[in-house]
Amino acid sequence: MSSDLTKSSKFLTLPPDVRAQIWDQVLTPWTIHFRHVSLNPIRFCASLCIVPESDKQNASAPKAARKTNNLRHRACQASVSRALRILLTCRLIYTALSKLVFISADIVLSSRLLLNSLVGRLKPWQAATIRRLTLCDTEYALYWGTLPGALVATRLVNVRHLRIYVELSDEHYQGDEYDVSGSQTVLTQSDRDARLAGISALRVLKLERVEIWIADWTDEDEEEEGGEWSSAEQQAIWIERVKGILLGTIESPARFPQR
Template sequence: MDSTNTTLTQGPPSRLLALPTDIRLQIWHHIFSQAIHTAPQLFRSTLCTAPITDEANSLAPNGERGSYETRHRQCRSMDSSRVLWSRLRILLTCRLIYTEASKLVFEKADFVCSDRVILQRFLGRLAPWQLESLRTIMLCDIYHQLTWSRVIDRDVLAKLARVRHLRLYVELVGNDYTDDDTAGRTVNSESNRDYRLMWIHGMNALDLRSFEMWIADKEYRKRPGDYRTAEEQAPWIDRVRGAVMGTQDPQTEQPPALR
């Protein structure tokens, strides 16, 4: 075949790429502004598809609140994983789109971590440019086992250095109000509440711009220390906000009742 007579055929020009850059960026912001459940394996992260958000659940009337595990069970399915990666597949379209949008995945998404170990393993799997782009994380204290009751690791702080927005969801049940000192789950005292979230308080070393916290109290019987209403929750939320934003010193030692 005579190469001089050979012509290359191309498809029609991309309408997406023909859009002005600022319009394309708005599209990327819309696609990637989503809640993502992190996993120890980076490529097992899933899109949050819960019908009721954690914030809405915390504000629901007494008796209508659902547990975190029940509301987010579907989020951890393979279907949610496929939905997430189908949205990210657009990054593989061409080099221009990848260059424009890849960092926005980490800048715009809300990465949800259900415990300290998952967060640390997730961060350990991110590349330096991904850590540099990470802006928002949501931490969940839902297992009632003091999973955030340690001093935050320095290497974790270094990996979170670019995070600017922190969201915290705490879910309480009857065990959280126990008077049994050996259980180590009480939130009745200020020192115990500080100790429960000591790892999270350590994030006051970061340059955070915003902090949000919600408490979902599922205990239906009224007892001392319950946090079922906004008025009852406000003092604890204000104290955590002060500790995280650096305007108030948190408890840094294990309270005597838990030693």
């Protein structure tokens, strides 16, 4: 049947390099957000990102011009399934394009539960084709004192580019009264390590590139107390440490949870 379909389809008779150019136009590398629809049972949806400003640009913008992750992406509602209706054209096109979708997309998650759920529901070959992953650590939704699910590291075997976007506000410098799971502040190195502890579990991946951006809304009073982490020099201390742990150039702290 497939040979008959190939003969009847002018598109499928085009040279492979020409078809590849067409796919490049159709499958422009997308940024796909995964969001919770409900927590009990856990259900989520996927939508295409339409925001031209990147996490990096937002984090490096003047404090007054920065926006939270939720505010920036609240208009990103375009359905991924609708955009991928071309995959339903025929079985050959579905087979040819399905992997390209996962290979080219940047998968963005703002919850540890979402990461576990998504990887658990994807077919092994789908998870294995993901190359880029972005974790948004906002309002402790991605509190990594708890490790990702066991399937995450074993199925995301081909992720090579990991990006982490962190949002900080005044409460992250306030001390024990805001404590979550033993450590919510970012006042000390151990506090910052604890905040991203579970991310260290992803060091088992064969990462080639790690990028981290921090958007900090600390007010002026906190800056005077030395709690500000918005300057590039101050952020670099934490960023380089986390990157080193993930890339294997720095030993993971013994206090990190282990499998």
